[in-house]
Amino acid sequence: MVDTVGIVGLGLIGGSLARRLAQRGIKVVAWNHRPHPYAQAEADGIYCKSTIAELMSADPDVVVLCNPLKAMPAILAELKPLLAKSPRTTLTDVGSVKGMVRDQVKAAGLGECYVGAHPMAGNELSGWRAADPHLYDDALWAVTVDEDTAYNRFFSVASMITHDVGNRIIVLDDETHDKGAAMISHMPHVVSTALINELTANPDRNVAAALSAGCWRDMTRVALTDPDRTRAMVEEDALNVEVLLRRMASRLTAMADQLHNADASAIGRFFAEGDPFRRYKAEMSSTDAFTRQELEIPEQGWQQTLLFSARRGEAITGFVNLRQAIIELRPAI
Amino acid sequence: MVDTVGIVGLGLIGGSLARRLAQRGIKVVAWNHRPHPYAQAEADGIYCKSTIAELMSADPDVVVLCNPLKAMPAILAELKPLLAKSPRTTLTDVGSVKGMVRDQVKAAGLGECYVGAHPMAGNELSGWRAADPHLYDDALWAVTVDEDTAYNRFFSVASMITHDVGNRIIVLDDETHDKGAAMISHMPHVVSTALINELTANPDRNVAAALSAGCWRDMTRVALTDPDRTRAMVEEDALNVEVLLRRMASRLTAMADQLHNADASAIGRFFAEGDPFRRYKAEMSSTDAFTRQELEIPEQGWQQTLLFSARRGEAITGFVNLRQAIIELRPAI
Structure with missing residues (x-):
């Protein structure tokens, strides 16, 4: 079980996580690159530290990297000697693209103590001032592992999320995560941005904007979020986004052709x-509570067992013991 | 000024409009192809009629066609001799594509008494049971005219919307309307549908769905609405949708190429x-109230004067008199 959690970076995601863990009785130690959130964070019961070394001297069970990706190499370099002296501390992060973070962590020589994580939570705001423990209400996290991940490292992160944050997890390899995130977030962010670009280029853009209602508002909401943040996310997952953009372009072109030819049966199939x-x-919306059951986690090949469970649409809500997870059986597509 | 309004079709849009007008003190006479909403509508103060002829015998100032487009030819044929006996009744409709409705109205020989209208209101529901006068809260309508539209016909519909429904209007020709609606609604509906098609085809669709959060939910909301209704709307505006789908496909392909080439400056321009x-x-979101001013409407070329006003981003909120509109000055893009 987890007693102490270290949070590096008190922005929207890190700040919300720190506040939520503190609220739920976990000892939280935090460091931020600028101390402006510290007074309020201390008032929320978060122990703020002036250096990463001080944070590590609290001997956290898990350290969660919530810093921007561009700060990652410097922070990993600073953590390297500190983690060598704290062999039981597990390192995780909250980045929205997992393959690239693992590469950086491995390059820093910290692959052994690392487990990836990505909370599916967030909004169009950013920074400590927007931090809110409710951001994690009913959230699901992806936890990413590879064939070398030690089970006890995985279990520390997984039980922190399920027991201490109170959220559900699915366990994936980095590639499956990054492809899935490209499908439901990174590629759609580009599509949303292309929509506002198209409107901006439209000679009757003021008329179109006046006519816009719920459809347009919903489809362009993410294009109004910080475009630099979106750009970074898309570039980190460029390979997967590229493939999906080409597939979407070909779907839209095919539909344009079918409308051109008034091909009723093809249009019918599209819809x-x-x-x-x-x-x-x-x-999903007609179900109040999903059926739960236990899932035995084998010592060998546990990564595959958990990946297959996620592919069936299941999510882990907690653990009975080290080798027994509680899973929710959710509808499959 | 309008005393009596006839509503043909008590679905979501027509039912909500009938309830709103009745609530605001207008005499509303209504006809629906099936009488199931009548008991509740009568309780709401709406006078329900068993035939369109009975509705017309109440001598409405304006008749609003809120029926499905496929019923339009039959209803127009039925209205033709009745409108000949009620020369002061103006005909309008609420269809989301205006060029096609005007063509049908002209084909029925009713062009002289017709003014097009399209309230930018609606949701994913349908039918009388979902009808709600609040659907029109703060709504904006497009009112469409052509060079033959009689000003007094326009004024009846425009003052019904501004004074009696309590909404704003912009005045357009059919083509400008249909291109604008394709931009902010019809084409995005296709894009949203293509997104759920892409997910459904994805081998890891259950993982992707589990990872999905606000971005995906918002961008696919309209794809979950009745696909037959969306299909009809898209097919009615096929020409405009086709052009925009090709433009979007080329934007997405260009971005895929730029990601492939890691072309930082082109990616920067895209965002x-x-x-x-x-x-x-x-x-728009920082403005509580827009500045209002009066707009003189000339006798000759009033259509152009009002179209140019819409293109500047202005909207009409009411009329001081027959030739003097009150307009809101809204931000322009």
Whole structure:
């Protein structure tokens, strides 16, 4: 079980996590590159430290890197000798692209103590002032592992998220995570941005904007978030986003051709193709509580067991013991 | 000024409009192809009629066609002899594509008494049971006219919307409307549908769905609405949607190429291109009330005067008299 958690970076994600863990009775030690959030954070029961070395001397069970990706190499370099002296501390992070972080962590020689994590939570705000423990209400995290991940490292991070943050997890390899995140977030962010670019280029943009209602507002909301943050996220996952953008472009071109040819049956297929997702959403919203059951986690090949569980649509809500997870059976698409 | 309004079709849009007008003291006569909403509508103060002829015998100032487009030819044929006996009744509708409705109205020989209208209001529901007068809270309508539209016909519809529904209007020709609606609604509906099609085709769709949060939920909301209704709307505006889908496909392909080549400056331009729209949204949300001023409407070329006003981003909130509108000066993009 986790007693002390170190948070590096008190922005929206890190600040919200620190506040939530403190609220739920975990000892939280935190460091931020500028001390401006410290007075308020201390008032929230967070122990603020003036250096990363001081944070590490609190001997945290888990250190969560919530800093911007561009600060990662410097912070990892600083952590390297400190983690050598704290062999039981597990390192994790909250980045939205996992392959690149693991590469950086391995390059810093810290692969052995690392488990990736990505909370599916956030909003269009940023910084400590927007930090809110409710950001994590009902959130699901991806926890990413590879074949070398030590099970006890995984278990520290997984039990912190399920028991201490009170959230659900799915366990993935980095590639599956990054492809999935490209599908439901990184590529759609580009599409949303392309929509506002198209409007801006439209000679009747003021008329179009006046006519806009719920559809336009919802589809362009993420294009209004900080474009530099979106750009960084997209560039970190460039390979996967590129593939999906080409697939989307070809879907839109095919539909343009079908409209051009008034090809009623192809147009009909286009509007029916997503029905499995529509049924899944209807099932999700008609379900108050998912059936739960236990899942035995083997010592060998546990990564695959947990990945297959995620692929079936299951999510881990907690642990009975080290080798027994509680999973939710969710509808599949 | 308008005393009596006829509503043909008590679905979501027509039912909400009937309830709103009745609530605001207008005499509303209504007809629906099936009488199931009548008991509740009568309780709301709406006079329900068993035939369109009975509705017309109440001598409404304006008749609003809120029926599905596929019922339009039959209803127009039925209205033709009735409108011949009620020369002061003005005909309007609420369809989301205006060129096609005007064509049908002209084909029925009713062009002289017709003014197009499209309230930018709606949600994912449908039918009388979802009808809610608040659907029109703060709504803006497009009112569409052509060079043959009689000013007094326009004024009846415009003053019904501003004075009796309590909404704002912009005045457009059909083509400008249909291009604008394609930009902010019809084309984005196709994009949203393509997104759920792409997810459904994804081998890791359950993982991707589990990872999905606010971005995905917002960008696919309209794809979950009745796909038949979306399909009809897109097919009615096929020409404009086709052009915009090709433009979007080329934007997405260009971005895929730029990611492939890691072309930092082109990627930077892509994320900056929509800044004028971002600034417009920031201005809109920081403004509590727009400056209002009067706009003189000339007898000759009034259509152009009002179209240019819409293109500048202005909206009409009411009328001082027949030739004097009150306009809101809204931010321009």
